[in-house]
Amino acid sequence: MGKTNDSEVEERPKWDNKTEYMLTCIGFAVGVGNVWRFPYLCQIYGGGAFLIPYLIALVFEGLPLLYLEMAIGQRLRMGSIGVWNSISPLLGGVGIASMIVSFLVSIFYNTLLAWVMWYFFHSFQNPLPWSQCPLNDNLTGYNEECVKSTPANYFWYRETLNITPDIDNSGSLHWWLVICLASAWCVVYICFIRGIQSIGKAVYVTTTFPYLVLTIFLIRALTLPGATDGLVYLFTPDWEILKNPQVWLDAATQIFFSLSVAFGGLIAFSSYNEERNNCERDAVLVGVINSATSLYASISIFSILGFKANSAYNSCNEENILILTNHFEFSDQNITVENYDHWFKYLNRSYPGEVAGLDLKHCDLQTFLDQSASGTGLAFIVLSEAVVAMPGSQIWAILFFTMLFSLGLSSMFGNLEGALTPVNDLNLFPKWIPNELVTAIICLISFSTALIFTLGSGNYWFEIFNGYVGSVPLLIVALFEIIGIIYVYGMKKFSEDIYFMTGRKPNIFWKACWMVISPLMLLVVLVAYVVVQAQKRPSYPTWNPDYELFPKFEVKQYPDWVFAIIILLSLLPVISIPLVALYKLISCRMKKSSARALHSPYCNDGFQVEQEERKNRRA
Amino acid sequence: MEAMMFLLVCVSSAAAQLCAPDSPHSYKVRLSIKTALGDDARDVPFQAMLAFAMRTAGDGQNYNVSNILVCDETPRVSFWFVVTSPLDQTLVDRGQVEEAVRKSRNRINSAFLLTDKTLEFLGIPPTLASPVPPDTPPWLIVFGVVMGAVGAGIVLLLVTSVLQKRRKKKKDQTGIEDDEEEPRVKENGAASDGVYNRSFSDDERLTQM
Numbered sequence: 001m002g003k004t005n006d007s008e009v010e011e012r013p014k015w016d017n018k019t020e021y022m023l024t025c026i027g028f029a030v031g032v033g034n035v036w037r038f039p040y041l042c043q044i045y046g047g048g049a050f051l052i053p054y055l056i057a058l059v060f061e062g063l064p065l066l067y068l069e070m071a072i073g074q075r076l077r078m079g080s081i082g083v084w085n086s087i088s089p090l091l092g093g094v095g096i097a098s099m100i101v102s103f104l105v106s107i108f109y110n111t112l113l114a115w116v117m118w119y120f121f122h123s124f125q126n127p128l129p130w131s132q133c134p135l136n137d138n139l140t141g142y143n144e145e146c147v148k149s150t151p152a153n154y155f156w157y158r159e160t161l162n163i164t165p166d167i168d169n170s171g172s173l174h175w176w177l178v179i180c181l182a183s184a185w186c187v188v189y190i191c192f193i194r195g196i197q198s199i200g201k202a203v204y205v206t207t208t209f210p211y212l213v214l215t216i217f218l219i220r221a222l223t224l225p226g227a228t229d230g231l232v233y234l235f236t237p238d239w240e241i242l243k244n245p246q247v248w249l250d251a252a253t254q255i256f257f258s259l260s261v262a263f264g265g266l267i268a269f270s271s272y273n274e275e276r277n278n279c280e281r282d283a284v285l286v287g288v289i290n291s292a293t294s295l296y297a298s299i300s301i302f303s304i305l306g307f308k309a310n311s312a313y314n315s316c317n318e319e320n321i322l323i324l325t326n327h328f329e330f331s332d333q334n335i336t337v338e339n340y341d342h343w344f345k346y347l348n349r350s351y352p353g354e355v356a357g358l359d360l361k362h363c364d365l366q367t368f369l370d371q372s373a374s375g376t377g378l379a380f381i382v383l384s385e386a387v388v389a390m391p392g393s394q395i396w397a398i399l400f401f402t403m404l405f406s407l408g409l410s411s412m413f414g415n416l417e418g419a420l421t422p423v424n425d426l427n428l429f430p431k432w433i434p435n436e437l438v439t440a441i442i443c444l445i446s447f448s449t450a451l452i453f454t455l456g457s458g459n460y461w462f463e464i465f466n467g468y469v470g471s472v473p474l475l476i477v478a479l480f481e482i483i484g485i486i487y488v489y490g491m492k493k494f495s496e497d498i499y500f501m502t503g504r505k506p507n508i509f510w511k512a513c514w515m516v517i518s519p520l521m522l523l524v525v526l527v528a529y530v531v532v533q534a535q536k537r538p539s540y541p542t543w544n545p546d547y548e549l550f551p552k553f554e555v556k557q558y559p560d561w562v563f564a565i566i567i568l569l570s571l572l573p574v575i576s577i578p579l580v581a582l583y584k585l586i587s588c589r590m591k592k593s594s595a596r597a598l599h600s601p602y603c604n605d606g607f608q609v610e611q612e613e614r615k616n617r618r619a
Numbered sequence: 620m621e622a623m624m625f626l627l628v629c630v631s632s633a634a635a636q637l638c639a640p641d642s643p644h645s646y647k648v649r650l651s652i653k654t655a656l657g658d659d660a661r662d663v664p665f666q667a668m669l670a671f672a673m674r675t676a677g678d679g680q681n682y683n684v685s686n687i688l689v690c691d692e693t694p695r696v697s698f699w700f701v702v703t704s705p706l707d708q709t710l711v712d713r714g715q716v717e718e719a720v721r722k723s724r725n726r727i728n729s730a731f732l733l734t735d736k737t738l739e740f741l742g743i744p745p746t747l748a749s750p751v752p753p754d755t756p757p758w759l760i761v762f763g764v765v766m767g768a769v770g771a772g773i774v775l776l777l778v779t780s781v782l783q784k785r786r787k788k789k790k791d792q793t794g795i796e797d798d799e800e801e802p803r804v805k806e807n808g809a810a811s812d813g814v815y816n817r818s819f820s821d822d823e824r825l826t827q828m
Contacts, residue, residue, distance in 0.1 A: 121758035121765075183762065186769045193776045326649065434784075436777060 012077060013196050015272055020200035022282065024269055025070075027207035027410025029260050029290040032112065032379070035210075035407060039234070039298035040374030041254055045247045046238030051295075053242070053251035058291050061521045062255040064513035065478060067283035069261055072485055073270030074279050075497045079421030080264030083271075087489045089588075093580030094480045095422060098264035100573040101473050102418030105263070107446050108465035109415055110188060111453040112376070113408045114181040116401050118160055119380065121180075123397035130155035131388040149551035152385040157543045160380075164456035165544040166556050171456015178454050185447045188412055192420070192439050196272055199413050206410040211293070213403035214300045217396075221303035224390065226313075230306015233369045234298060249532070252525045257470065259290055262478040265414030268421035278502045280510075301383070308386040309368035316363035320344075323358055375466075376459075379404060416442070460540060468566050472533075473573040475526040479519065480577060486514050538566065645701045646716060647741040665689070666700075668730050672723035673702055673716070681705055 015021040042050050076083045081095030122129050133146035133154060141147070146154035157163050164171045191202040221227045241247055260266065270279065314337065321335045324347065335343045348355045373382045387396045420442060423429070429438050453462050485494060491511065499505045506514075541553030558566065648665070666687040673682040686703045702716050720727070720740055 117762075117765075118758075121761045124761050125757050179762065183766050183769065186766070186773065190769055190773050190776065193773065194780065198776070436780060 013272055014274070015196060016200055018277075020196075020203060021269065021273060022285065023203040023207040024196075024199060024410075024413060025266060025282070025286045026289050027203050028265055028269070028414030029258065029286055030207070030210070030293045030407065031258075031260070031411035032404060032407050033254075033258055034290070034294040035297045035301065035404070036374055036376075036378040038254065038258070038294040039301045040372055040378065041250055042234060042298050043302075043372050045250065046241035047233070048235045048237035049239050049241050050247065050251065053248045054255060054291070057248075057252045057255040057521075058287060060513055060517050061252060061525075062259050062261075062291075063284060063287045064510060064518045065256075065261045065482065066259055066266070066287050067280060067510065068482060068485055068514065069266045070270045070279045070283050070286075071494070071498055071501065072489075073267035074273045074275070074277060074501060077271045077275075079268045079271060079425045080418065081422040082425045083267055084484070087484055089584045090581045091480065091484050091488060091577075092584065093577035094477060094484060095264065096576040096580060097473065097477050097480075097573040098262060098267075099419055099422040100576065101469065101477065102263045102265060102415050103446070104465065104469045104569070104573070106412060106415035106419060107450045108453065108462055108469070109408065109412060110184050110446070111181060111450055111458070111462060113184040113187075113405060113412065114177060114454075115160065115376070115380065116404045116408060117184055118176070118180045119384065120398065120401040120405065123394055123401060126394060128384075128388055128393055128397060129159070130384055131393070145545045148545075150381075150385070152381045152388075153551065155384075156376075156380045161459050162456055163459055163543050165546070165554075166542050167457045167460040167540070167562055168559060169457060173451060174454050174456070174458075177458070178451065181447065181450055181454055185443050185450075187409065188416065189440060189443045191409070191413065192416065192443075193436055195435060195439075196269075196417075199417075203410060203413070206406040206413075209406045210403045211296075213399050214297055216399065218296075218300040218303060220390070220396070221300065221307055224303075224307040226307040226310025227303035228306065229310060229365065229369065230302040230304070231299065233306065234302040245528075249525060249528050252521060253471075253529065255291075256475070256478070256522075256525070258294065259287060260411065260414055262474045262481060263414060264418035264422065268417045269414070271421070276501055276503075280498070280502055280506070301378075304383065304386045306369070308382070308389060309365060309371075311389045312368045313363055313365045316361055316368075320360045320363065323360060324355075327354065327358055416446075460542070463540060464562070464566060465569070468570050469573075472526070472530060472570050475522065475529065476574045476577075479522045479526060482514065482519050482522065486519075491515065538563070645699045646713075646720075647699050649739040649741060668723075668727045669700065669702070669720075672719045672727060675719070675723060 015024075072083055072087075076086050078086065079095070080098040081092065084095035085092045130152045133142035133151050135141070136143050143154070145158060149157075160177075162171065162174055191198055273279075317337050317340055321337070321340055324330070324343065325335055328347065328351075344355075344360075371382075383400065384397065387393050387400055390396050420439065423438065423442065424435070429441075452458065455461075491514070495505045495511075537557055539555050539557045541555050544550065544554045547554040666689065669687045670682045673686070682702070682705055686705050687700055688703065689698050689700045
């Protein structure tokens with residue numbers, strides 16, 4: 001990071017221009033969650049009505065937190081650990097908690113990129129491998145597991161993950177996933193080689209490309225039949241849903257996790273800014289663009305899903321037509337999609353017994369639209385099925401997976417930066433090791449740890465990390481952040497800092513949010529989240545071909561050892577906060593008692609700590 | 620003469636009896652004509668093809684068109700057929716017919732310009748064409764290309780940064796002599812000309828004494 005020789009003042013790397021900084025922050029905030037979590041929430045929480053709690057949460061919780069982080073990083077010009085040590089030595093643990101969370105999240109997040117790469121590599125085939133079932137052994141029919149579920153499900157669960165029936169069976173390392181993971185980490189490394197110089201160049205592509213693809217998909221989907229059904233379904237508001245507190249909780253958590261605060265990444269990125277930079281405008285821009293992207297993505301996604309539901313509805317009808325035609329020996333194509341209802345009524349009246357025995361499916365467009373999915377299920381199963389139905393599916397598949405890769409990569413920058421900058425600030429590695437090597441070592445450690453996700457049970461572990469690492473610890477860190485900065489660092493000093501940086505003091509809205517509204521909201525969300533989680537013994541859906549109700553997921557409970565690991569993962573980051581506070585208290589007491597003879601009237605904790613700081617900075 | 624007539628009648632009635640829908644030796648065929656834009660003359664070519672199939676598959680017996688009996692046609696263009704052995708006019712066993720049809724399925728399909736879907740033999744599942752597995756799975760090829768590019772990029776960037784550092788070191792070593800003279804020059808200036816040291820002011824803020 002450019003610490004050269006002693007004659008120069010510490011040279012912190014700088015962004016080449018403001019655009020790179022903004023694109024990096026936006027890229028960090030805009031991730032795969034905007035594409036596959038927000039549309040799902042919109043769908044299950046009554047469409048347009050969900051926007052109300054979402055926007056309220058954005059204004060009163062998201063924007064203040066964003067502004068806070070970017071301002072403190074820009075002012076104190078250090079990574080998260082340095083910032084917290086500056087604010088108060090007792091709160092140094094908050095920075096360490098951020099660093100641990102960032103590290104854990106980057107480990108599992110990159111596995112996602114590995115899966116996207118796998119699908120990307122397979123998009124260069126005709127026909128697409130997830131469009132049809134493979135044959136069974138004696139070549140008379142299709143593979144049984146595939147026939148019972150769908151080809152897309154089979155490709156995801158069997159050919160990609162080769163998933164085991166539950167988390168106890170670990171299976172073995174899958175070589176194809178290992179090489180995809182290695183390539184994902186290599187791509188991340190190549191972007192990080194020169195630090196923010198290379199990141200700043202990479203984000204020109206990774207942040208803007210998804211918008212281009214979303215637009216292309218939107219235009220294409222609107223020309224396909226059924227797109228408007230999807231859009232109408234998405235935005236039809238169900239105002240009753242606002243009475244359900246779960247909606248408000250989900251809106252608040254969604255905005256919080258979507259903005260990627262409390263990772264330390266935003267603090268790190270802002271620390272490379274120049275001192276006098278209007279961070280208020282930056283924060284508002286990043287927050288608003290993030291939410292606008294979520295909305296735009298859900299329009300695109302739901303046009304595609306509407307088209308898909310329409311195709312499925314038509315196939316369902318055509319199957320029924322074929323059954324009727326064959327049974328009643330009508331001439332081919334006498335019954336069509338248009339006159340199906342008329343024929344069905346007539347036949348049902350004339351031969352009710354026969355018609356009942358035919359096992360016709362009830363085809364309802366609403367049912368197909370209701371099939372909701374989020375997360376990896378949405379991307380790798382539902383949307384890849386939709387892509388197959390579009391003409392020229394290879395190109396759409398390539399575009400789609402490249403978009404997912406860009407979204408994930410730009411978020412990875414923030415995740416890994418939140419872990420790397422503190423490592424460099426803490427001087428964990430001796431000076432003579434070049435930065436490129438430090439980055440390589442961190443990437444290698446992360447890659448080795450992430451091999452757990454390439455096992456047969458890897459997807460189950462992924463869901464554990466996804467659900468527990470990136471949730472409660474982040475909420476706690478954010479709570480400490482806002483309380484630490486406003487009440488320990490001081491609202492007055494912070495206002496002066498902002499006046500120094502932007503030229504005006506924060507107005508009453510920001511002050512009210514920081515002092516009262518946001519901490520309160522965060523506390524309520526944290527408590528509600530923990531209570532909801534603790535109410536039931538955590539369970540997880542498994543893919544078990546031997547299950548009687550297959551292809552439905554068999555829901556199993558986590559075994560005890562896994563439960564212990566979950567608790568460990570949730571507590572590990574936050575345990576550093578009290579530990580560091582205790583350590584600092586004890587060491588200061590010891591220093592006091594030993595130095596009493598020399599410095600008694602002047603033994604001031606702040607002075608002592610600050611001396612260390614100066615030593616560190618000059619080194 | 621009378622015996623001949625009688626035999627003919629017998630044969631035709633026997634034929635009518637032999638070919639009955641759902642009989643254990645008969646197969647149902649279904650043609651999706653409108654879907655396939657097929658042709659009118661279905662029966663005779665069909666019987667000919669099936670006779671050919673039996674001949675090629677079978678036990679050397681010389682089947683011909685008259686051995687294939689068709690009945691129960693419907694507007695759906697489906698019908699039942701049975702195969703009789705040319706030697707003794709008994710019905711040929713199902714298994715043999717099935718095997719024969721399976722083997723010559725492609726020929727039968729192409730004779731009618733139909734496909735497995737539009738010409739269905741109910742009860743004889745088509746042998747699906749197994750896809751030829753390529754020597755190198757295509758995804759590995761794409762992977763190789765991408766990894767090659769990324770690897771080359773990493774090596775390039777590392778090499779250029781090492782070269783840059785070496786160049787900078789050399790410049791610093793020659794430039795250090797110039798630097799040492801500068802502060803002396805500054806010290807001779809007016810007392811008010813100073814370099815504002817920001818780090819000192821920062822310390823003031825943090826030291827709450």
